Amino acid sequence: MSNEPVSNLQRDLDSGEFVVTAEIGPPKGTNIAPVIHEAEEFLKGKVSAVNVTDIQTAVMRGSSMVGAKLLFDAGIEPVLQMVTRDRNRLALQSDLLAAHIFGIRNVLCLTGDHVTMGDHPQAMPVYDLDSVSLLDAMCKLEAGTDLGADMKGKANELDGVPTFFKGCCVTPCADEVDPQVIKLEKKVEAGAQFVQTQAVYEPKVFETFMKKVEHIKVPILVGIVMLKTAGMAKYMNRGVPGVVVPDAIIQRMTDCEKPDREKVSIEICGELVSTMKDMCQGAHLMTLGWDHCVPGIIQAAGLA
Numbered sequence: 185m186s187n188e189p190v191s192n193l194q195r196d197l198d199s200g201e202f203v204v205t206a207e208i209g210p211p212k213g214t215n216i217a218p219v220i221h222e223a224e225e226f227l228k229g230k231v232s233a234v235n236v237t238d239i240q241t242a243v244m245r246g247s248s249m250v251g252a253k254l255l256f257d258a259g260i261e262p263v264l265q266m267v268t269r270d271r272n273r274l275a276l277q278s279d280l281l282a283a284h285i286f287g288i289r290n291v292l293c294l295t296g297d298h299v300t301m302g303d304h305p306q307a308m309p310v311y312d313l314d315s316v317s318l319l320d321a322m323c324k325l326e327a328g329t330d331l332g333a334d335m336k337g338k339a340n341e342l343d344g345v346p347t348f349f350k351g352c353c354v355t356p357c358a359d360e361v362d363p364q365v366i367k368l369e370k371k372v373e374a375g376a377q378f379v380q381t382q383a384v385y386e387p388k389v390f391e392t393f394m395k396k397v398e399h400i401k402v403p404i405l406v407g408i409v410m411l412k413t414a415g416m417a418k419y420m421n422r423g424v425p426g427v428v429v430p431d432a433i434i435q436r437m438t439d440c441e442k443p444d445r446e447k448v449s450i451e452i453c454g455e456l457v458s459t460m461k462d463m464c465q466g467a468h469l470m471t472l473g474w475d476h477c478v479p480g481i482i483q484a485a486g487l488a
Contacts, residue, residue: 191289192261193233194349197378197403202487203466204457205263205380205405206478207235208255210246220254222475228260230479233290235380235468238265242302249279253286263351264288267296272312273321273331280325284346292351292380293318293371315352316367319374322350352376354404355426356384356393364426365396372400380468383409383420383427387459394463403465408456410471410481411449414438450477454484461485 189195196203206227208219227234236251252262264283268276283291293315299307313321321331325346329339352371358364368379384390384406394404409427411417414437417429433452440448457467467485471477482488 189349190347191233191349193263193290194377196232197465200465202461203403203405204231204478204482204487205233205235205466205468206231206475207237207468207470208251208475209237209240209473210248210251212243212245214246216246216251216254219251220258223255223260224258226475226478228258230482231469232466233261233263235263235265235292238267238294238296239270239302240297242269242297242299242304242307244302244304249282249286249288252283252288256287261290262288263290263292265292265294266318267294268311268313268315268318269296269299269309272310276313276318277321277325277330280322280348281342281346284348289347290349290351291322292353293322293376294353316370316374319350319352319371319376322348323375349377350375351378351380353382354379355382356406357382357386357389357428358426361393361396364393368397368400372402377402379404381405381407383407383424383470384460385427385429385433385456387456387463389428390460391463405466405468406457406460406464407468407470408453410453410469410474410477411437412472412474413445446474446477449474450480450484453477453481454486457481457485457487461487 189198208223223234234255236248238248239245248265252264255262295315299305299309328342328345332340354368355364414434417434417437420427421429436448469478469481
């Protein structure tokens with residue numbers, strides 16, 4: 185297999201420059217045009233790639249595949265998120281082939297939140313594969329076979345072979361971090377080539393985590409979810425495992441007037457990126473619809 189980068193994101197990370205990625209979520213409906221317009225106006229040319237979430241938090245939305253394809257058509261490099269919760273290995277492999285056919289090369293492999301967290305708690309979860317076995321499946325596809333075999337045990341060969349830049353996720357601020365390190369080691373062994381973390385608001389904790397994974401030689405992008413209110417920060421502390429928003433940040437959001445919340449949130453994100461940029465290879469900004477804030481965060485972080 186060639187060592188040449190298969191995507192601009194891989195090329196940027198290989199270059200050693202500090203990389204910024206962003207994220208969009210398809211709508212709960214068919215009106216995706218405003219999402220793509222926002223990405224074109226505020227993300228294009230500002231970030232290396234843009235994630236498209238896949239039925240995030242188990243809330244039914246439009247397809248990550250269509251969002252990624254529309255970004256690609258708009259000249260914005262997508263990162264296709266794929267969760268294993270909703271599809272078996274047949275559908276996952278089929279979607280991976282479709283992604284390659286559409287020109288999509290960056291894929292982030294996720295297991296996905298359980299359906300009981302979302303708006304269809306009666307749905308039947310699949311979990312035929314997990315994020316590790318999905319990475320392994322991608323490597324098999326790249327080698328020219330799928331996960332199946334004929335009656336004699338011979339692997340099924342593909343007519344045309346895909347190539348991907350394969351990503352995974354980790355939670356650096358989990359209460360028990362050693363299992364996170366072990367799982368990350370398994371993901372990299374299975375083929376992961378880059379890592380985007382869950383939300384981090386504690387630079388010291390992140391620094392400790394990064395020292396624990398110094399032996400893992402893949403680029404890591406620290407994830408930051410943009411806080412819109414103090415209430416949102418408190419909810420994340422209560423309801424999002426592995427995410428801790430310090431009291432000082434909550435107080436800043438509490439003290440600011442409503443018209444200033446966006447400005448303060450941009451400042452907080454910028455400060456976090458600036459503090460942690462020497463610890464990792466990039467930042468993944470999750471603005472939850474505030475795509476227009478990404479250029480301001482980049483400037484506040486001193487990356488413009």
